[in-house]
Amino acid sequence: MFCFQCEQTKSRRGCVTVGVCGKSAQVAALQDLLIYVLRGLAMHASRAMDMGLYESADCDLFVRKAMFSTLTNVNFDQDRFPEYIRQAVEYRDSIRSALQKAYENTGTPFPDVLNQGPAVWKPEKGYNDLEYLENEGHEVGVLEDQDIYGPDVNGVRYMTIYGIKGLAAYSVHAESLGEDDPLVSKFILQTLDFLETGDEADRHDLGINLQKALDVGTTNLRVMELLDRGHRKMFGIPTPTNVCTTPKEGKCILVSGHDMVDLHLLLQATENTGIHVYTHGEMMPAHMYPGLNKFKSLAGHFGGAWQNQRIDFATFPGPVLASTNCVIEPLKSYRERLYTLNDTGVHDVKHIDLHNPKHMASLLEHTNSLPGFDIKTAAKYEDKKFVVGFGREVILQHAEQVLQAVQNGDLRRICVIGGCDGSEHKRNYFTNLASSLPTQTLILTLGCAKYRINHLDFGTLGDTGIPRLLDMGQCNDSYGAIMVAKELAGALDTDINSLPLSISLSWFEQKAVAVLLSLLSLGVKNIKLGPVMPAFLTPGVRQALEDTYGIVPTDIRHPDDDMEDMMKGL
Ligand code: FS2
Ligand code: SF4
Structure with a gap:
């Protein structure tokens, strides 16, 4: 191979x-x-x-x-x-x-x-x-x-x-x-x-x-x-929403991946049944949609990013659905509780279709046969105070305030730190980069890369009341960040590259490749790409991309240097 x-x-x-x-x-x-x-x-x-x-x-x-x-x-x-x-x-x-x-x-x-x-x-x-x-x-x-x-x-x-x-x-x-x-x-x-x-x-x-x-x-x-x-x-305009991370007593199902339609089917089927549905990894932004958070069965979020799934799934006391990536070979301890959906698959793991009433019924039956959370176990999980739902509409509502803050120097830079997460320790770079940014910055995040920074308290931007960390959603919501940049550039009668905007893209898989190519197709320059450059690009091609677009690898050992470059617009 x-x-x-x-x-x-x-x-x-x-x-x-x-x-x-x-x-x-x-x-x-x-x-x-x-x-x-x-x-x-x-x-x-x-x-x-x-x-x-x-x-x-x-x-x-x-x-x-x-x-x-x-x-x-x-x-x-x-x-x-x-x-x-x-x-x-x-x-x-x-x-x-x-x-x-x-x-x-x-x-x-x-x-x-x-x-x-x-x-x-x-x-x-x-x-x-x-x-x-x-x-x-x-x-x-x-x-x-x-x-x-x-x-x-x-x-x-x-x-x-x-x-x-x-x-x-x-x-x-x-x-x-x-x-x-x-x-x-x-x-x-x-x-x-x-x-x-x-x-x-x-x-x-x-x-x-x-x-x-x-x-x-x-x-x-x-x-x-x-x-x-x-x-x-299908689900309405995202609104800022607190995500509960303390489980509730009762039977439970965990959903990972990105597929909101599957989650919706499950919420419809579990409403008023006493079964609680939790999101994992990239599903956390489900909580920002009015059409999903209206369900009482959507009980909260459990666990961290995809690479933590072996720990999170093993300790979850109910079935786990892998709706899309990123799924990994399961441990024996939860293999029998894992289900794959759609084009996701793991050998010898049950594969079901939630549109099929028989499959849904057997999933709910399985859920009821498992212990679920008891009060004592549920209480062990602290509330982590995640807020999701700063979609493009919410951010653009504050466009005037943001532009004013730029003009009077209270906002020096908008930094997009998003994309994928992964298990490598070097991805702490993104935590260190975000932590080192001056307080006169806003940080837009999306994708599972958010887990490197969403546990930190960045406070608000001066006296604007705008949180410095704005979680725009899944990697699937990258369009929103692009639209925010385009709208701000339009309001200032300039182009994206002239905005006080820097992008640090954490890539892992092929959706991130597509997003990177979208940014390049728009002529966006000076993206920092990491934690390491794609192996499929030869040194010669990397140099050509650097010469034309200013794409440079993240300096994983020196996030402070990257921060300083970003603040200078390099
Ligand atoms: Fe994260 Fe994995 Fe979202 Fe990627 S859950 S790295 O495939 O699609 O981002
Ligand atoms: Fe898996 Fe990535 Fe290696 Fe391909 S390059 S086999 S997707 S780890």
Whole structure:
């Protein structure tokens, strides 16, 4: 195996025998094979679109869900991937048949390019032979492409693929909230096709590949806009809300991941049943939505960021639902209480669909068979006083006050410190960076990176009453931070780079890659990216990005120096 798609990759180069995340070589190969077959599907779909022959909302959603399944810490279940691969081949071949007929009717020869590689790959030994599929996957991974394109271009090509994985994940969320745009799937399919069959010189050109990656960022902005709209339409405008972290006596279910629709289904099913629902990790911002916090069954938040799940899930006295990333191989102590949803999977862990009444009923039955919190245990958990819900609307209500504070020097800088969290000790950098900021700063946070700073008391900005730490939500809510920057720039009649704004982006997985590409597509400069730079970017490409966009790695040993740079706008 070779995988370098996330920040924690082995030795900052790539995981080669087993993932640091726990992904086995077999799952890695099956995921590589799935991406390969999806490329073959895209080669056909892109041409079918050009000929007006492509009409498949089902296929569009499938492609995005399949990409989502390959994100870091989403699906570790080797038994699920043959089915994804089978469906990809089936969709590809049905588009192929339509294309073949169209070419026959016009008397034009079928394109050669559709008679090779991922366009025609089939499992000679069927879909049940995992070892065979694994071996096929080992032939079509990152390193094979590197032999063709060289490390610089190949790294950028994979940045494009990882960005597409991230935007695919965001768009699956948006779709489940009732928001979709066919142009998003069109972009995904055409870009995957370009990587396979675009003009040969273009495919080897670094500049053209960098532009393709930026195009991912532009499309991701559209996806994040849909996601923002979907959340608001379904659950209302976020408002500042105190989150209770002291459990209540009674039966309980814990929900991790990002999927608010799943949480909503669960809250509807548990209301007035006496079962309490708690959020974990990236689900904490659920408490900011009026359409979710109106449920009495939403009892509070339990635990910390995703990397603490083995401790948090082991001590939780009820079932735990992993709605999306980041899930990790469970300990024996809670394996039987863990459920995966959607495209998330762990081998031999129950996988359910909350839309299915039978699955929901058996989950509630299981919940009632478990002890839940007793008064004594519940009392052991202190109230941590988290406040969520500073969405773009709330912050922009104070825009005039913020601009006034900038003008009179009470506010020197707005610092965005957000993104992902992870288990590495070096991520304390973000805690130290935030702590070292002068009091004349506001800190916007989002994503699970918030857990590095939300336990600290930053007070308020001068006598404005505005809390210095403003939690805008999940990583899925990054659009809100971008909108705040755009609106403030508009009010000052300037551009984002001229605002007193600094961004320190904590990245871990591929959604963060998509967000980074969105920021770059907007021309945002001087982002500090950490805790370490992506292994898929070679030193030459990193330098090119630094020269053009001023992206620099965080100085993890010297957060004070980074703080001083940020205050100077560097
Ligand atoms: Fe956090 Fe993990 Fe949110 Fe990422 S829970 S690092 O995949 O999506 O951010
Ligand atoms: Fe390694 Fe990250 Fe890939 Fe897992 S997802 S195998 S940790 S690079």
